[in-house]
Amino acid sequence: MEQLDEWDRDGDTDTAEHRGTTETPEVDPPPILMASPLPPPSLELHWAWGLPPTSLQSARKPYKCTECGKAFGQSSHLMRHLGTHTGEKPYKCNGCSKSFTQNSNLLQHQRTHTGEKPYQCSACGKRFAWSSNLSQHRRLHSGLKPFQCSQCDKCFSESSRLVEHQRTHTGEKPYLCPDCPKTFSRSSHLIRHRRLHDAEQGPGLALQL
Numbered sequence: 001m002e003q004l005d006e007w008d009r010d011g012d013t014d015t016a017e018h019r020g021t022t023e024t025p026e027v028d029p030p031p032i033l034m035a036s037p038l039p040p041p042s043l044e045l046h047w048a049w050g051l052p053p054t055s056l057q058s059a060r061k062p063y064k065c066t067e068c069g070k071a072f073g074q075s076s077h078l079m080r081h082l083g084t085h086t087g088e089k090p091y092k093c094n095g096c097s098k099s100f101t102q103n104s105n106l107l108q109h110q111r112t113h114t115g116e117k118p119y120q121c122s123a124c125g126k127r128f129a130w131s132s133n134l135s136q137h138r139r140l141h142s143g144l145k146p147f148q149c150s151q152c153d154k155c156f157s158e159s160s161r162l163v164e165h166q167r168t169h170t171g172e173k174p175y176l177c178p179d180c181p182k183t184f185s186r187s188s189h190l191i192r193h194r195r196l197h198d199a200e201q202g203p204g205l206a207l208q209l
Helices: 002-021 041-048 053-060 075-086 103-114 131-142 159-170 187-201
Strands: none
8 A cells, every 4th residue: 555655656746747847838928909099980880881981982972973083972063063074154144245164153253243242341341242352351350361482481361462472483474465575474564554555545545444
């Protein structure tokens, strides 16, 4: 019995020694999962449907121009856009021969005939026919000059003033006098110059400008 116990003890010892000397294979630690930013709600909903994001864009703008590939959310917007390719101008002014691709442009043009000025400045009461002109005028009150010259850092309240100023750097003079070879960088300079020609030809023509 003592021999059996000794054998058991020896066997346990050998087993323990064997276990201690056996190399345990290395196991790679589980990868660390980094939190990723959540997609926009619209994409979350779209992915829930099992559709790619491009399908969402197509669903929002299903009307596509076959000429340039531009897409629109409404068929009326596509029809209006097609006029830029065909040159068709179905909206004609009753006061003159001008025509337009969009009805909104016709309505704005008609104000040149009616004198309507629906946009009023709240600071000084001055009225304008177009909202863009009112926006430009408001900058005179606020002092805001968002249009900056890349050549000399001079700033302007209107983009048209910036374009005129940039010609002082480029030397461009797009306004040509029809009576002589002189050219000008501003239309106002051309008008003033033409009065000199009209004065030479007679006072009657000068009054027409």
